[in-house]
Amino acid sequence: MVAANEHLSAWGIGYGRSQRKHDGKWESPEERYSRFLESRSRLLSEDAASPFLTSLALLAKVTRTKTIRKGTGSYWVKHIAENLECTYPEGEPLGPHYVPNGVLIAAAIHAGFLTKSHYDELGYHSPNVTFNMSKPCLEDLDYVIRPDSGRSQDRRREEERRTLKKGGRSPWA
Template identity: 55%
Template sequence: MFVLRISVTPSAVEHIKAELTRGLAEVKSSHRVEAIGRGLGLRSYAALRAASQQPAPPTATVTGAAFASYLKEHGFQVEPAHFYRAAAQVAIRRVLDAVPRLHIHGLGFGRPQRNADGTRQTSQQQYAEFLEHRQECLGEDAAEAFLRSLALLARVKETKTVRSGTGSYRLKHIAENYACTYPEGAPLGPDYVPNGMLLAAAVHMGFKHKTYVDDLGYDAPNATFNMSKTVIDDLDAEIRPRGGFAQDRARRRALA
């Protein structure tokens, strides 16, 4: 399970409204916006608007149950997941603004790849591809992967310094094997998690990260974090008991 918190800014409210208008067109607009207020911990949409316009907008815990309950009272059966995905996209947008080299597959541009005709990508081609990968971070699938990542990272202990063995690529594989749920109990994982969404979730939760370049000086897509390697090792063995790490650990312990 995860806990999702977002800053209730005017732009956040507008983004959630727009996503729910697209995804829940059958729900009356007046009911949708009132439900958003409840889902963000306010008594009404008017109270939500007033809170968002404060000099320092509050941080709200996203509560899909309150959102869905209000709509049910008014004759609409809606899964809380709709609200969580819309709010997750708000959180992801903030991370993209804070980390301008983040995209769906990780960080930076990497080495130029070969085109179909055998030539190397130009810098313009690389940048166009990078922008496409940035845009992929804002879809519903990416939002669910972000939430799966939050669920896993809620179990990870923060450390003072960035540690080895805490790579995003390893963590994304653990996250996509994690049998997690939405707060109300609906299944969320296991399912695919792109590297960039694991990174986005870690940044959103306040973890520090360290980036790298390869031996030719190109951006590496992965990062490491100020997380406990011991906790990650335990999670890896628990969640992927047939994985290489878990099997090696079991053999070492048997020999000991």
Template identity: 50%
Template sequence: MFVLRITVSPSAVERIKSNLTKCMPEVKSSHRVEAIGRGLGFRTYAALLAASRSSEPPIAEASGAAFLEYLRGQTYETDSAHFHRAVAFAAISNVLENAPKLHFHGFGFGRPGLNLDGSRQTPKQQHAEFVVRRKECLGLRAAEAFLRSLALLGRVKETKTVRSGAGSYKLKHLAENYTCTYPEGGKLGPDYVSNGILIAAALHIGFKYKTDVDHLGYNTQNAAFNMSKAAIKVLDAEIRPWMGGRNSRGSVAA
């Protein structure tokens, strides 16, 4: 299970509203926005809007239960996952605005890939690929991966300094193998988590990070965080007991 908190700025509220309009068209607009207000801890949508327009918008914790309760009172039956994913989209969007080099697979371009003819990608080709990977961060699987990452990272202790042994690539494998649910029930994981979305979740929570380059000067696309290596080791033993403490670059278990 995860805890999802978000600063209820005007842009965040609008993003949540827009996303739910697309995925819940059967719900009357006035009921949908009122449900958003309840889901973010406000008595009404008007109260949410007023708070969002203050000089310091508050941080709200997303409650799928409150969201559902209001809609059921209006005779709608739906899934709280819609609400959680909409809030996740808003959170990811905010992270992307503050981390312009972050994309679905991590930070920066990395080494130029190979074209079909064997030539190396040009900077223009790399940038085009980067734009596509940024857009991937706002897809459905990215929102769900973000929530899976929050579920894992909620169990990781913060440290004062960034640790080299607390890297995003290992953490993303733990997150995608982590058995977790939505707060109101319903399976969330295990399932795929990309490196970039794990990083986005860590930045959203407030972890500090450092990036690195390889021996040729290219971005590794990974990040290290101010997280307890001991806590990560314990989680690894719990989540991937078959690994026996070994490092892995494998993909998520089926």
């Protein structure tokens, strides 16, 4: 999966824009490429194994769609994976822990999900991709796995609003 995408690194897709160095100067194309190669080596390192397996555990719960959907960005999905508490088959804890964006993308490709790259206004790769994943399924997983996230809080408020509109009582009363 990594060999199939020459632009994939732990950071995500592409080399990104040039960044300012500590001295205030912009990095050269060579320095930018060197930064990419460092990130790519992190994607292929042993440190990526646990985040990769955690990502696969999450992706096993995701409903696949026929087409790539808006609102299924890798950056959001990686945050869900980071908070997933699961175990290895032997019962040893796996997660929650940090999941790099590119590791989540690699796991999704490995699991057979399709990806779509995006570009910014200057033509640089966005590090994020979108997938052929059910957005309602991701929203449900996010709600369960990250109950305190902004999305989950918004969902609870909307559910409360609908309950009150139907004449019900607020769960907070």
